[in-house]
């Protein structure tokens with residue numbers, strides 16, 4: 001069902017500067033959207049109402065993953081450095097989780113997100129989604145969902161240019177198609193290339209190339225709304241799962257189309273552009289939500305918005321209370337993996353709520369599967385716990401701790417395992433912190449002189465670590 005290896009090889013051999021994407025090139029790229037809009041105009045609002053009613057138990061699911069943005073960047077999380085009105089509106093109308101955790105870097109987070117399993121079970125190499133793993137898209141596809149993806153993929157496996165002579169890992173992962181996506185437009189399929197101006201993108205069948213004069217992040221929204229529009233036009237009763245894996249706001253820090261430097265100097269690199277990149281991220285999320293509204297599917301779409309790791313270390317942000325937060329990407333302290341997570345589903349649960357429930361990146365898969373009314377396969381262990389009961393107001397939390405097994409095999413970053421709850425954090429080397437009150441982990445607790453509460457927490461976290469490691 002996936003692309004054959006010969007197709008992938010053919011794709012790799014394409015000239016670096018290939019033709020425009022056959023789907024996005026030319027005026028007919030808009031055809032499905034126009035059809036969908038025309039159908040919507042002719043049939044709305046009854047069609048939209050019927051769709052929302054009939055699929056009440058089977059929402060559309062839009063998973064938005066921002067690349068490299070910690071909680072501190074978002075206004076509704078107390079951030080003061082950037083403008084994020086569209087994200088904040090989703091939070092105001094939805095549930096904002098204050099304690100959601102990705103992992104410190106992209107590839108480990110994405111593996112956990114896609115598979116609902118700890119890295120201790122399935123992490124092999126950087127950027128490799130092992131062929132025998134089942135993804136959230138596979139499960140939703142099997143449940144009858146139309147599945148689309150746009151943006152950063154990074155899971156097919158690619159040559160580790162930072163490890164010459166290692167002979168790894170090109171083609172060892174899964175293509176988006178193998179991972180359950182019916183259609184996709186991705187950056188970082190195996191080659192990297194540019195993600196922003198003049199991006200190098202790929203679609204089914206290996207077609208792709210550099211899109212001269214275009215801005216990658218815009219094309220991803222175009223693609224998703226196009227495909228969703230087509231789906232709604234053809235069969236409005238069939239729900240969709242869309243994985244919007246944003247290219248923003250990862251470095252290089254460059255101008256956006258809204259930047260004053262876009263026309264004259266769009267390849268300029270400077271962390272000073274980071275704020276404009278955050279603003280553009282927010283704008284695209286607003287455009288995506290508006291597109292769902294225009295297509296009549298917003299009410300019954302469960303939007304899950306999060307980020308894959310903390311803010312890059314070149315960036316320092318300030319909170320409304322004056323706290324200065326250095327970007328923690330790659331670090332094992334809170335700022336490395338503490339990410340925003342907002343859930344919003346107008347037809348599904350009441351908004352205007354804040355939850356301090358612990359949410360782990362493995363939790364998204366079982367939550368999406370439960371929302372889809374499907375079941376988890378019984379042939380493997382899933383570590384995630386569905387947060388649907390929290391969203392519905394039926395439970396305060398779904399888990400008692402966050403387990404992070406971080407073995408990036410990228411550059412010389414050391415392997416480390418840690419587990420924490422709201423208050424305490426334990427590392428596999430025995431270091432133990434009052435995580436809540438020592439967020440930068442500068443004062444390890446004396447494990448021979450713990451309070452009764454801390455000692456009990458340490459025992460709980462040690463047991464959780466053993467469990468997380470498969471013991």
Ligand SMILES: [Ca+2]
Pocket residue numbers: 067068105106250308309
């Ligand atoms: Ca990232």
